């Protein structure tokens with residue numbers, strides 16, 4: 001007798017994507033069930049023991065600004081924290097925190113276990129249940145509508161939306177040289193059956209790969225041969241909700257060492273035994289997280305590569321050898337690692353390995369992360385072809401929000417490339433032809449001076465408030481912050497100081513050139529050697545403002561010209577972005593479109609002219625044809641009959 005359970009949302013997977021998705025849905029009041037192969041793997045970090053870093057720190061801040069959990073969770077469980085790229089401009093400043101992996105997972109599980117409307121279920125989801133809604137295959141409308149999921153025990157969970165976040169588990173296999181095990185990461189049980197459901201629903205699947213380095217017994221390493229890497233003296237939290245006083249903790253160090261010619265010779269001599277170079281691995285790996293084999297082959301001219309030794313936690317001796325992920329056989333790993341200064345006597349606790357797994361091509365998703373083929377079915381995380389905890393969490397949050405908005409009949413949340421790194425991430429996944437795991441980088445964001453990690457709350461809190469994940473109090477706080485910033489900028493622009501002797505003396509004492517003529521305090525603030533704090537002596541009547549406000553004032557005044565220019569570019573960009581393309585458009589009817597463009601537009605069904613212009617194979621001439629067609633037939637399409 002089949003047992004059936006009624007719920008609102010089913011989240012398949014409790015990794016970084018699944019946790020954010022499930023918390024978003026349940027915090028919005030929807031009954032949610034989150035499934036995992038093993039509750040001990042909730043928010044597991046199967047690879048690097050850190051959260052954040054270049055561009056990934058931006059994602060974590062944006063997740064937090066929208067009401068997600070990752071930022072709060074790492075603030076409670078980090079063991080070292082560092083603001084990266086501080087010698088460069090604020091656009092690339094990025095927070096990175098070393099996590100205590102076990103504590104990170106435990107803390108997130110506690111949050112899930114104590115979340116109202118949320119049920120955790122250890123079970124493999126083996127099938128997606130959906131009813132047919134349309135015969136067509138042109139994706140102009142969904143062919144199915146989700147009705148539920150089935151688990152391995154046969155029990156059916158009826159739901160109104162489901163979110164697939166299976167990460168690196170689906171049909172996973174792990175490779176250490178010739179040794180191949182059919183498991184998920186870290187020896188966890190893999191999942192298999194969902195593949196059939198994807199095939200049945202006509203959702204194409206592909207194989208991607210990831211790799212991770214060995215874990216070693218830290219007691220067997222000689223740190224005197226490495227360069228210590230300390231955290232920041234004053235720690236800045238990831239979350240806007242975290243009291244900075246609570247993160248000034250005793251930190252653990254990391255260490256830097258290097259590979260050398262001997263390491264590279266061992267690898268070159270055994271390339272034929274590497275599953276990557278022996279062609280055993282089918283999946284495509286990430287260009288920007290290369291294995292040590294790839295580095296030695298692709299950057300042959302380099303005589304050494306960075307190796308960071310990172311603790312995995314406070315209550316373990318295990319350390320992570322960042323920069324040497326590999327799938328070489330065990331005997332080769334034993335020899336190659338021991339050539340690295342400080343690792344001469346290392347004991348490997350866990351071998352480096354490669355994992356390949358099933359994932360989808362995110363081109364078949366809408367910008368809401370809903371699948372085109374099955375309405376109410378969403379996908380997020382590594383399953384969408386991305387790579388990284390932060391990328392996964394960002395997608396999970398957006399998928400959770402949009403599944404909830406759909407059930408509640410509310411406006412979905414689609415962030416533009418000009419508003420957020422999350423907008424860049426999802427637009428790239430859905431619009432670009434990503435042939436390898438997609439990793440976020442600052443260079444992917446056109447408007448990165450506006451999308452800084454320090455202003456994520458000012459950019460996104462209002463969206464979190466609109467969807468219901470940010471409280472009135474949090475929203476009021478950020479509105480007040482913006483008001484104080486604007487007011488202080490105006491005040492500094494309005495106050496002029498002259499070349500009086502006392503001002504000249506003050507400037508001299510602060511290593512700054514004397515004034516030729518009078519100028520505003522704002523102009524003075526543009527001098528690189530001066531800062532908001534250092535001009536305090538010339539500004540006796542200044543109001544007492546919190547650091548989070550004065551930091552924004554300083555950045556906005558210093559980079560005013562660049563910011564204004566980027567804002568003008570955004571205006572141009574958003575004109576195209578706001579030019580919506582009706583969902584039901586028949587591209588066969590747009591006569592003068594080139595064949596390649598027609599095929600691409602029919603496959604991707606872009607939501608806007610802006611998105612259409614980013615499709616490879618769609619030229620500016622094709623966009624012009626489309627614009628003329630839309631103008632000519634504007635009346636043919638019902639008002640706002642556009643894709644959300």
Ligand SMILES: Cc1cc2nc3c(=O)[nH]c(=O)nc-3n(C[C@H](O)[C@H](O)[C@H](O)COP(=O)(O)OP(=O)(O)OC[C@H]3O[C@@H](n4cnc5c(N)ncnc54)[C@H](O)[C@@H]3O)c2cc1C
Nearest residue numbers: 013014015016017037047125167168185191381382388392
């Ligand atoms: C070996 C390895 C190396 C990696 N290397 C890198 C790297 O170098 N750089 C980088 O940025 N990222 C790397 N990653 C990726 C990183 O770990 C992932 O990006 C991140 O964990 C993805 O999060 P996720 O939520 O999408 O999936 P995961 O964290 O993989 O979580 C998936 C969840 O789904 C559950 N699940 C799966 N199938 C089912 C089912 N049918 N029913 C129920 N539950 C199911 C699992 O139990 C798990 O809870 C690596 C990962 C691995 C495993």
